Amino acid sequence: MKSSVITFPGSNCDRDMDVALKKFGFKNKMVWHNDAELPKSDLIVLPGGFSYGDYLRCGSMASKSKIMKSVVNFANSGGMVMGICNGFQILVETGLVPGVLLRNKYLEFICRNVFVKINNKSNNYFNNIKNDVLEFHIAHNEGNYFCTKDQLKEIEDNEQVAINYCDENGRIEEQFNPNGSIKNIAGIFNIEKNVLGMMPHPERMIDNCLSGEDGSIFFNNLINNLK
């Protein structure tokens, strides 16, 4: 399986993602934002970081960069595109997934582990995964998911909510919502479910020496689904 990670000026989780993808068997290539063409890939990842210094709105500049035209075309033809953290912010700015990510409700940068409940497994990202709840890491200042009432209805009708913030038992309640996101939403799909944007970082949970193995569950499952 071939993957590509896009590096924007200010990306800082691109190499972590490269390590994670390779660990679970992907042949990964790093792609510079100013390139026009994507290498042949089964999965494109937009990594976390602070692309363009978060100027104007997080992800807004990166969403207009040269490579993104190819990424949008790849996604629109059914290709798998996953955006993590800043990558999620870039995805919403391209319009590939609905909504926006506002500043965290309590105005603080949040850096800690959270639990997320998988809301929809009928897709290549979570199909066959045994767990309902995964422990991932979040590190963001703008992760407060927001959308209009009409959009929310559409998102729910089309089962586009991927994961919600919850406790270790999978209870989705306001007290387990770290950043003020509508309905504890931590990740969203496009309608076809080939594009996934999420704030948590699975690539930070791929080794017990770091902080856990739930990211390993995610990546192992992902590559098996793509084979």
Add this chain to the structure above:
Amino acid sequence: MKISVVITLKKDVLDPQGKVIHQTLDGMGFEDVNEVRQGKYFEIDTKENDPKKAKDKVEEMCKKLLANLVIENYKIVDLK
């Protein structure tokens, strides 16, 4: 010609920064304030000298980059 644009958050979008500014103003003794909403201001100097064309171009810039229309409104406030 120079064009000024103001971008504001839509009414139903939470503005925690505006809230904190409001609280701080309150603490400083400005107790008459009902609400504070924080926005963005741009000055764009363009080679286009036709006001109608310049305004249309800036509107396009607002829609495509300067504002995110899910949460923000834009207003062209000055042309000269």
